[in-house]
Amino acid sequence: MDQQLETQIIARGKEFFKSISGEAPSIFNKGWWTGKVMDWAMKNEDFKIQLFRFVDVLPYLNTSESLARHIREYFSGDGMDVPAVLKFSANATGIGGAITGKLMGSTIRSQIEGMGRQFIIGENVKEAMKGFVKLRKDNFAFTVDLLGEATVSEEESDAYALGYHEVVDALAKEYQKWKPLPGNGPHKDFDWGSSPKANFSIKPSALYSQAKPVDQDTAVEHIYRRLAPLYRKIKAVEGFLCIDMEQVKYQDITIDLYKRLRSDPEFRDYPHIGVVLQAYRTDVQHTAEQLIGWAKAEKLPIAIRLVKGAYWDYETLMAKQCGWPIPVWTHKPESDIAYEKAARTILENHAWVYFSCGSHNVRTISAVMEIAKSLGVPEDRYEFQVLYGMGEPVRKGLLNVAGRVRLYCPYGDLIPGMAYLVRRLLENTANESFLRQSFADGAELERLLENPEITLKRELKQKDAEAKAKAERLAAQGLTPKSDLFPPFANEPFIDFTVATNRQGFTDAIAQIRKTAGRTLPLFIGGKDVTASETLPTTNPAKPSELIANVCQAGRPEIDAAIAAATAAFPAWRDTPAEERAQYLHKAAAVARRRMFEFSAMQVLEVGKQWDQAYHDVGEGIDFLEYYARDILRLAPPRRMGRAPGEWNHLFYQPKGIAAVIAPWNFPFAIAIGMVSAAIVTGNPVIFKPSSIASAIGYNLVEVFKEVGLPPGVFNYCPGRSAVMGDYLIEHQAISLIAFTGSMDVGLHIVERAAKVQPGQAQVKRVIAEMGGKNAIIIDDDADLDEAVPQVLYSAFGFQGQKCSACSRVIVLDSIYDKFTSRLKQAVQSIDIGPAEIPQNFMGPVADASLQKNIIAAIAVAESEGKVLVKRDNLPAEGAYVPLLIVEGIAPKHRTAQEEIFGPVLAVMRAKNFDQALELAMSTRFALTGAVFTRSPNNMEKARKNFRVGNLYLNKGTAGAMVERQPFGGFMMSGVGSKTGGPDYLLQFMDPRVVTENTMRRGFTPIAEDDDWI
């Protein structure tokens, strides 16, 4: 730490505060409604959550009735601590009758909209222009940002780009009339002599609705196509463009895009383009150095705006949910330290980089000023930026001490404006916020200006002590999970495609699979490879001429052999300790993890599954292995029942016997290994029949179990034609248990066949059958469509709609119907269709040509029953493709509303109100998954109670259940049996037994500690 510099930073900070003493940002001004409400929100976490959620939904509340209802639902809850201003209004909506309610509602609306306007320069170009003129009069420069970056379709991306063209055109007419802001730089027409007067900031992801990290080149290409013309126009008006930085998933795309634009021959000699870097990212220093290195190598001056970052909560939550390392610092002072360090690096390179310091933190700003001074950086090489409407005293202080201040000015509609407002409110009211600490909490000056390295040391010490105390508390309550054999269960991480090696991993693995394609895969019976005379080819559905493998087919003799091997293996396997059986699963998980890319690539080629979904399928398979390995340890030890002295009762489980596992092709690894591993770990040998569409993937199970050395006969791989050996297997007298996942028709057939007792059969067969669904998503009138549209798209058409959890009906409330369907239609028209091995494609072929016929027939029925909203039938010429279809006007009486299609067909139904939507949702024989998009707390509660399906998702799509977190499975015609990946699943593979011992001899009995004794 440079002590002299440190002293100067603190002195500068004190001077800064002195120049604004007595002032507070309007958001914290308690003389105003906003200030009062913010004050209350910061004291009451529950109220804060309700308030911010209410702000978020407000633009959707178009009638006084729905406004009043939401006020009641959000603020009149039991035990909610509500500030008088809102409580009065909220109660009035219920008690005071319609007129009072209306008035109160509109008062609250206008107050909140006013709060939103505080952060927005205008709702249209005209208002924005007026605002800019005013700002410039006050000596502030500006950068303009158009709200509404959540684009879900290419039409919306076009509209977003057009919005920017409009504002550039409007500014072009005006800005030349403006006198430049005074300064010492060399360009007389520029503000401060250094910076173009017209300055624009843009969120790049909005310019391509389909941008995804798995295919960065395509994303960059598409964004470039819309951004280059805009930049051309900005260049023509001698303006500046800054490319904002969004979530981590877009960072590489954004930097690539920046480099491409900056180095394009057309723009090389125009340096007025910048990019944002975020100091809260743990790799910010590296990113900054790389970018500067690039600028020097290319001999191209660049511009960087350094901020801390606006998505801290999102990034942390996502990383936690996906099992990724957290990409941002986790202690606030770490972000501050990283900021000062990166700022120094940028300033040291001022010859190459024009620097914009984007912060409201007086310590950070003072550090930048003093570092710049100590390095002798010319004033025309850096400026300061703050957000419009945030920390007004800071901007004033900055103007006093630095002169060169630019305000970041969003403009646009209030609907996206409210989402922006929520982000700003969160930022301002966070405990960690400098503005809150300075102007609301009144923290000591010394603390506010303290070197963040010192703050960090103190915080770490305090957090350590807190963590220790928490661990002790949990241990005392017995809540700390422990297993002597394995570490605690954790889901397999999702794949992070921002990591280049992950993208390469797929490409390599696909090429590798192709090298071994065409081999003959044997059966595996009694621990040995067994060839059969008959083989069946399995092919790539995107290219039917491409052979994946020839798979040996089991007939009746092979089934007999497998059953004989399983019968021989059963006694020893049954008596193998549960810990040992669990170890096999744990080792199998390790093998699958090692071969993750290869197994995933096999799914891309054999069933046409998209990269991410194929990877998650293998990941889910690993989760089943790890979860069941742990769960058997919970279930295996005998449990004492009752506490009567003189008697010991022990309940324990034994395996049922030989299990037939009949697996589907849609989750060809996960579901197959889930059923197989549950049977094996509970002590049942298995005859495994994969689907003929996915038997090469099925063979991956053989490879896994061979490597872990399961005893011969415990796992037998018997692919074969259903017509030849399907019924023979399920009817076999030696089979005790059938685990099946697939269609309702086949499931019911199995239930029926298994019920008939065969000669020599020793026990009633148990059937666990996971069957179909006709899953609905309800779109309430207050749903967030930015979320609902992409989630419906993914739930309905992800993996071509071939998931039992897929959404096949979307039920939309009348008042939002047109808005939702038009956005959904545009979104569907924006996706790419083609082979799954090309990651740009959202939808691929169905898994096999044999499935095409049924889907096409169902499409014809749907078209005759309803009105086509979208039909995507511009399909690749080769491959098992079917059109993507959305039909509206569907009612419960229609076949399209009742029959499972297992393809990309979505029925849209219209409902008058939420109750009717629930009725429609429940109007089928299935009960598998369902979802509701709503921001009404009451309707969420109604759905919890009355939307009776196995897995219900609130504000989330219907697909993607995770082991342990969302145990999966339905009832009614969706299945018999209990949820996979949950605590009841293994029980179905066992029979419970109880042994009672009378411990009393001649009136004497040893008394155990847990006896109910005197």
Ligand SMILES: Cc1cc2nc3c(=O)[nH]c(=O)nc-3n(C[C@H](O)[C@H](O)[C@H](O)COP(=O)(O)OP(=O)(O)OC[C@H]3O[C@@H](n4cnc5c(N)ncnc54)[C@H](O)[C@@H]3O)c2cc1C
């Ligand atoms: C002109 C301008 C342009 C902007 N453009 C962008 C942009 O393109 N992309 C973008 O992401 N943001 C952008 N922002 C928003 C900016 O990220 C936030 O306003 C900024 O992070 C607030 O930091 P601060 O220094 O003002 O306040 P401070 O109160 O000092 O810092 C708050 C910040 O610290 C970080 N933080 C909070 N808690 C923790 C924690 N527990 N551990 C580690 N770090 C934590 C977060 O980044 C948080 O925003 C911009 C801001 C301005 C002023």
